[in-house]
Amino acid sequence: MSENHDDLTFSSLGPADSEVVIEREFAVAKEILFRAFTDPDMLAAWFGPAGWPVPRETIEIDPREGGVFRLTMVAEDETAESAVDAVIEVFEPPHRLHSSEAPQPMTGFSERTRLHLDFEDxxxxxxxxxxxxxxFPAAxxxxATDGWHSSFVKLDALLAQTW
Structure with a gap:
């Protein structure tokens, strides 16, 4: 069961020196899973942890190296939102999707973060x-790991009903 991390304050988290690392198998072909990360309609159906949906109208993806990957997660009670504003650095369908995200003022992070998604058999x-x-800071x-796992529960449900 996931822990509640709502009480984090970003001003005192320490230096950014850690990564989220997840390896997880999905019961679909690489082409389908890759599409789930690049198709705006599919992203709107699963991206974001429980309680943080992504309205379709906030999603902008230009699927190519140098293209943008933008979306906004909105708290269900509409009291907060979290934007992703990234540039795609590696786009090799259906094997690799790497991006770097602009710093978010609300977090206090001053450097870009990187997201590497590699799709293997x-x-x-x-x-x-x-x-x-x-x-990220270790805290x-x-x-962040809990958020990805929560999102993947929604992705599993989408994939099960679609494929």
């Missing part, structure tokens, strides 16, 4: 997703 016939994201790793 999985042991069970699906796709093994290897995700690396950071650098952010657990809530």
């Amino acid at each position: 999985g042991a069970s016939g699906g796709t093994l997703l290897k995700l690396r994201q950071g650098l 952010v790793i657990a809530p």
Whole structure:
């Protein structure tokens, strides 16, 4: 069960020196999983942890190296939002999607963060997703990891009903 990390304050988290690292197999082909990360309609259906949906109208993706990857997660009670404003650095469908995200003033992070998504053949016939994201202060790793796992529950549900 995930912990509640709502009480984090970003002003005293320490230096950015840690990464979120997740390896997870999905029961679909690489092409489908890659599309789930690059198709705006699919992203709107699953991206963001529970309680933080992504309105379709906030999603802008230019799927190419140098293209943008933007979206906004909005708290269900509409009291907060969290924007992603990234540039795609590596775009190799259906194998690699790497991006770097602009610093977010609300977090106090002053450097770009990187997101590396690598899609490999999985042991069970699906796709093994290897995700690396950071650098973050160590205190952010657990809530960020929980957020990805929560998002992946929604992605599993979408994939199960679609494929």
